[in-house]
Amino acid sequence: MKVSREWLNEWIQIDVPIDELAEKITRGGIEVDDVIDYTAEVKHLVVGYVERVEQHPEADRLKICQVDTGGETNQIICGAPNVEADSYVVVCKVGGRLPGGIKIKRAKLRGEVSEGMICSLEELGIPEDYVPQEYQNGIFMFPEEKTAGSNALEALLLDDQVMEFDLTPNRKDALSMAGAAYEVRALFGGEVVLPEHEVTEKETAEDGTLEIRNEDAAAVPYYGARVVENVKIAPAPAWMQLRLIKAGIRPINNVVDISNYVLLEFGQPLHMFDRDHIGSDQIVTRYAEEDEKMTTLDGKERHLESQDIVITNGREPIALAGVMGGAFSEVTDETTNVVIESAVFNPVSIRRTSSRLNLRSEASTRFEKGVSHEFVLKALDRAALLLEQYAGGTVSTPVISDGALELEDTTIDISEQFINAHLGMSLTTEEIQESLSKLGLKATAKGEGLEVSIPSRRDDLKIKEDITEEVARIYGYDALPSSLPEYTKITPGRLTDEQTKVRIIRHQLESLGLSQSINYALTSREKAAQFSGPEDALELLMPMSEDHAVLRKSMIPHLVDNVVYNKNRQQKNVQLYEIGKIFVSNGTTVLPDEEEMLAGILTGDMNRTDWLGTKVPADFYAAKGIVESILEKLGLEGNVRYEQVARFDELHPGRSADVLLDNETIGFIGELHPKYARENDLERTAVFEVNLDRLLAVKQGNVVYEQLSRYPSITRDIALVVDASVAADTLVRTIEAAARKYLVDVYVFDVYEGENMEAGRKSVALRLTYLNKENTLTDEEIEKLHTPVLEALEESGAQIR
Structure with a gap:
């Protein structure tokens, strides 16, 4: 909401500097986001009277103007196509200055002297979108007579500062000059003076011929209207146009401008219908029928739903209530009779309709929040009075309405x-x-x-x-009084267990050379299907674009995009991680499950040291090592195992594995499938993604310390021949299950497939470590412990070499 200081003074007299006014309003709870000062940097701006205009002899697009600037006539060269004699314009004199620091000097254009500049509204700091159509691409001309040489800023009502309110959703009362005036009264005192709104009604032929009927009181608690006859469509008076411009609304014509002007005054949206194009003698409000259609003012055909409120002529919709009018009943240059609508609509219905159709306007914004009942009739009467004064209309009697206003406090x-x-x-x-x-x-x-x-x-x-x-x-x-807290009640601040663990994870990943990446939770439908299950992703009703149409189900696709982006900029060695949420859909009627995930991606070389000639390839084992280091930091390495599986089509079928925590799958590690990598112009690349919520949910008990054993450990190596499909982890678990005691470690130190090995078979070498912390193990004891292990391996199908 933009509040003009000049306009506000008509509602309540307040004599304080604009900075003090804005500061106190902000301290009172309404933030003044900006103050637009139209007087800043402006100098020597006067009203000029154009006495005559002649064509420039050396330029087709330039004209020589003789302009009276108050006691003297100056020659000014002007290139505006609409400049004409016997008109009043805005002139910046020689030595003057315009917004943006533009200085005006005496100049010679194509051999002719120019002493000053005739200005357009854009050159005075007015945004082009707010300039009336007739003055776009040209200079501004006053529609009425002015005094040559007088202050142009005062004549334009631009000797003013405009405050821009940044309102919170609950302060809809401040979406009007009335609300701003009451707020100023509360902070500074004084009395609010409402603008004149009492209308003189006259008997006309239209009297009594229009009927209002609300079919659903919940949709439209009150609908009021007045008929104004014999209006003449013309530009609104300059003062009204300029106040609308300062409020951020482009003037159109007197009828439309009056409806917008009253909206800004009272916060009550109005709509003007062409009485002769309504198509009947009645206005009926109701909910739309399913799949009903209408064409709105913007020329688009709208498919309506049963939650939309429509204004009809008893047969078909003529307006979408509180959102936009219909095309065939709009006010045009040929309009002579006008119906003014002032109503109260169901805020929830208006909000749903405007959001679904993406039609947000000054009117719908106010209807969505609920209008003030006490201003409904005042705004209606005010608009009728202004139509009578500035459009030459005649107000029919009486107010035609249906429903009731809640005027009781x-x-x-x-x-x-x-x-x-x-x-x-x-x-x-x-x-x-x-x-x-x-x-x-x-x-x-x-x-x-x-x-x-x-x-x-x-x-x-x-x-x-x-x-x-x-x-x-x-x-x-x-x-408000202030006091220090009592020291005896102060407790030291500390991180939660989850926050501490997340910091440990971040520190570990960054110490290993990974950089953090942060991506949108929104993605495209194509990417949402990658690295995830068959469930449908949750779609947005009104997405910003196709690339941000659904909620992500995995963080890997965006990390792949990050790597591609870096690779295209000559960064070949990239290691990234991200901590964020994915969303598992539960259908369109239930909120999705949000899961905190940890994901990473590695490509190129890691830990490269050129002077030593060492590097680590970004492969499956590098990714697995990073995940294992995190689990070790969290004390969970003993609870986790890995199971080879080709979970997603985007992963290499032989170089990917699930991560299992207490036999529950919580994520995966793998290299990108060569085809998927080529599609993204990537070399060998590894990724991982684990459920961080599950990791953080594991509570660690007290740390128990043991004295280092004084007795030596004993190792035994086993070389096994097994089917190529048998995972080394399966052998490790078989050994751990068979060892009755003293087995403290099983380490796979060699896997061989190739020459001298039977097709479809492989050799796996493991080192077993036994330790008795209370005594030295003998060969006889080791043999008793080791024999059941060998027997269990043979029973599982392994051949001992």
């Missing part, structure tokens, strides 16, 4: 003790009443408490805590 009971207990203050009842009265809230003593009356413009106040907050911000947050 609601009440909230509260006590002095409640407010003081929540604020830590010692305010008296009189001080509380005074603070609330500044907001226009009447607080009446009732027993030991207060009864606060809430007008509809502040229907955001619903509970006692809301009243407490209003007292605090009006009395002044700076006045």
Whole structure:
């Protein structure tokens, strides 16, 4: 919401510098995000009267203008196509300055002297989107007579500063000049003066010929209308156009501009229908029928749903309530009779419709939050009065309506003790009443408490805590007492167990050379199907683009994109990790499961040292080693095992494995499938992804320390011939199950396939370590321990070499 200081002064007189005004409003709870000062850097800007215009003899697009700038006539060369004699324009004189630091000097253009510059609105700092159509690509000309040489900024109402409110969702009352005025009154005092809105009704032929009917009171609690006849479509007065421009709305014509102007005044959206194009003598409001269609003002055919509220002529929709009007009933240059709509619509329905159709406007924004009932009729009368004054219309009698407005104040009971207990203050009842009265809230003593009356413009106040907050911000947050906490109650801050573990993981990964990557949780449908199960990804209703249409089910595709991006910029050795969430869909009616994951990707060479000629290839074993180092840091290495499996098509079938924690699959490690790698222009690349929630959920007990054994350990090597499909992990588990005691380690130190080995078979060599911490093991004891292990291996199908 943009609030003009000049316009605000018509509602309430406030004589403080703009910086002080903005600062106090911000401290009062409404943040002033920016202050636009149209006077900044501007110098020597006056109203000029163009006496005559002649064609430049040396340039087809330039004209020589003789301009009266107040007591003297200056020759100014102008290239605007719309400049004409007997018009009043904005002139920046020689020595003057325009926004952006542009200095105006005496110049010679194609042999002719130019003493000044005739200005367009864009050159005065007005954004092009807000400039009226008739002045685009040309200079601005005053529609009425002005005094040559007078201050042009004052004539343009630009001797002004505009505050831009950054409103929180609950402060819809400040989406109008009325709301801004009441806020200023609360902070600075004074009285709010509403603009003239009483209309003189006249008997006309239209009187009594229009009927209003609401078919669903929940959809449209109130619908009011007035008919104004014999209007003449023309530009709105300059002062109205310029106030709209400062508020960020482009002027169109007097009828449309009046509806927008009143919207900004009272926060009550209006709609203007062409009475002769409605198509009947009745206006009926209802919910749309399923698959009903209508064409809106933007020329697009809209497919409606049963939750949409429509304004109809009894047969077909003529407007989408609170969102956009219909094409065939819009106001045009030929319009002579106008129906003004001022209504209250169901906020939830308006929000759903505008969101589904992506039609957000000044009107829908206000209807979504709920309009103030007390301004519905005032806005209707104000618009009718302005149409009478500036469009030459005649107002028919009376107001035509259906439904009822809730004009009675609601009440909230509260006590002095409640407010003081929540604020830590010692305010008296009189001080509380005074603070609330500044907001226009009447607080009446009732027993030991207060009864606060809430007008509809502040229907955001619903509970006692809301009243407490209003007292605090009006009395002044700076006045709230401060105190130091009692030292005896202070406890030292500490990280949670999960936060500590995440920091350990980050430190370990970065110490191994990986860099952190952060990606969007949104991805494309194609990428969402990669490195994940067959479940459908959860789709967004209104995605920003096809690349951000669904929630990700794996973090690997984005990490692949990150590596490709770096590789295309000559970075061949890339190691990245990411900690983030994936989303498992539970259908469109239930929220998805969010799972915290840890993922990584390795390509190129790792730990490369050129002076030593050493490096580690980014392969499956490098990725597995990184995962194992993390598990070791977390104390989980004994709980995890790996199982070779070709889980996804994007992974190499022979170089990938599942990660199992207590026999539950929590992730995978693997190299990219060569075909998938080639499609992404990558060399050998390894990835991993594990469920971080499962890792963090494992609680570690107390750390137990043991004295180092004084007795030596004994090793035995075993060479086995097994089928090539048998995993080394299977052999390790067989050995661990067969060893009754004293076995402390099993290490695979060689795997061989090739020459002198039978096809489909391989040789696996393992080293077993035995240790008795209480005595030295003898050969006889070792033989008794080792023989059952050999027997178990032979029973499992292994051949001992």
